[in-house]
Amino acid sequence: MSIFHAAILGIIQGLTEFLPVSSSGHLTLFQKIFGIEETAMSFDIILHAATLIAVFICYRQDISNLMRRPFQKTTYLLIVATLPTVVIALVFGNIIDSLFGEGNYIGFNFIITALALLYADSKNSGRKKIKNMSYLDAAVIGILQGVAICPAISRSGMTITGALSRGLNRQSAARFSFLLSIPAILGAMALTVKDMISDGGAGISAIGIAPTAVGFVFAAVSGFLAIKFMINIIKNSKLKYFSLYVGLLGLLLIIDQFAVNIIY
DSSP states (O other): OOHHHHHHHHHHHHHHHHSTTOHHHHHHHHHHHHTOOSOOHHHHHHHHHHHHHHHHHHTHHHHHHHHHSOSSHHHHHHHHHHHHHHHHHHHHHHHHHHHHGGGTTHHHHHHHHHHHHHHHHHSOOOSBOGGGOOHHHHHHHHHHHHHTTSTTSOHHHHHHHHHHHTTBOHHHHHHHHHHHHHHHHHHHHHHHHHHHHHTTTHHHHHHOHHHHHHHHHHHHHHHHHHHHHHHHHHHTTOHHHHHHHHHHHHHHHHHIIIIIOSOO
């Protein structure tokens, strides 16, 4: 992998992890475009670690509060929201991998994301804050996050949609979604870190130390900027623009896959 490709993939991971356009779908698409076929498991873990750092920086006060007082309602809400995702990943993970491997049918999933964002944008800001959430609210958000294990279905898009549908105000919806990304990203890393250890660093060696470092830096910086940008987008009810983008992208990918075959 070249340093240029690593930088581009790092930017894509950082931006799309927190913008509601699906990081998995975009990484799959651009790896296909770039013709990257070498094992990228270790590289994916590095990029996820970088985006995790971005969340820690942006929400350092919330995280510090949770660490000082771990036995509080916010902690329990995050656990309840994480459990459905874990169950869905364990039960349906292999089926999803076989169905959407090599980027198959991700155009349809991009359109699902577009429809979810249209719905979210139509919702008025509720009155609930995180402290007012019920555990049912958290479970609904967690189920929608679980749906987002499918490539090209946006995790942030689905969780924000779920939060708004349960009456959270827009600022709290964004805050809960980004805090929920911490166990989600850690879980994704845990599922693959064993393979990273077992290959004895061969994955990193195949990609190269310099590209890996460049990808990490670009993912962390772009992730930080994406969080700040996304908070303002949600406040101003402009999710429809992301809906238009992913809907059009999904339509173009469907046309490509079943008609012109330029990428697929």
